[in-house]
Amino acid sequence: MDCPVCREPMIVLEHEAIEVDYCLSCKGVWLDAGELELLFGDAAACAAFLDAGDAARAKGEKPRRCPVCRRKMEKGVTGGGAPVTYDRCPRGEGLWFDEGELAQVLKHGATDDRQGAVVGFLRDVFPDEAAR
Numbered sequence: 001m002d003c004p005v006c007r008e009p010m011i012v013l014e015h016e017a018i019e020v021d022y023c024l025s026c027k028g029v030w031l032d033a034g035e036l037e038l039l040f041g042d043a044a045a046c047a048a049f050l051d052a053g054d055a056a057r058a059k060g061e062k063p064r065r066c067p068v069c070r071r072k073m074e075k076g077v078t079g080g081g082a083p084v085t086y087d088r089c090p091r092g093e094g095l096w097f098d099e100g101e102l103a104q105v106l107k108h109g110a111t112d113d114r115q116g117a118v119v120g121f122l123r124d125v126f127p128d129e130a131a132r
């Protein structure tokens, strides 16, 4: 799969049942549908967090194309103390986060009893970001 930002081939990083595609050049991350829910541990809480932000904040970010279906992705803004603007495949195939944003989403969005799992995931997959 190629990165939707720089069109370089991404590498696959694995942690337990979760696989993410990672771009070495821009450090963005693609998550297939369902993977963020696994990290959150609760699909409803995950969906609510992803839609909790003010979508007006997403204005000005360049549209990107889904690396799976090539359709133009939709912007979303998360809730939490540090809202993140992300891209979402219009067909629901997955989510794109720019550098560092996935770590922010997990730290602010996952419930307290998932924080241990989140920290383990970040340390395993993104050691640089876990340390921030």
Ligand SMILES: [Zn+2]
Binding pocket: 003, 004, 005, 006, 007, 008, 023, 024, 025, 026, 027, 028
């Ligand atoms: Zn990239």
Ligand SMILES: [Zn+2]
Binding pocket: 066, 067, 068, 069, 070, 071, 089, 090, 091, 092, 093, 094
């Ligand atoms: Zn797509």
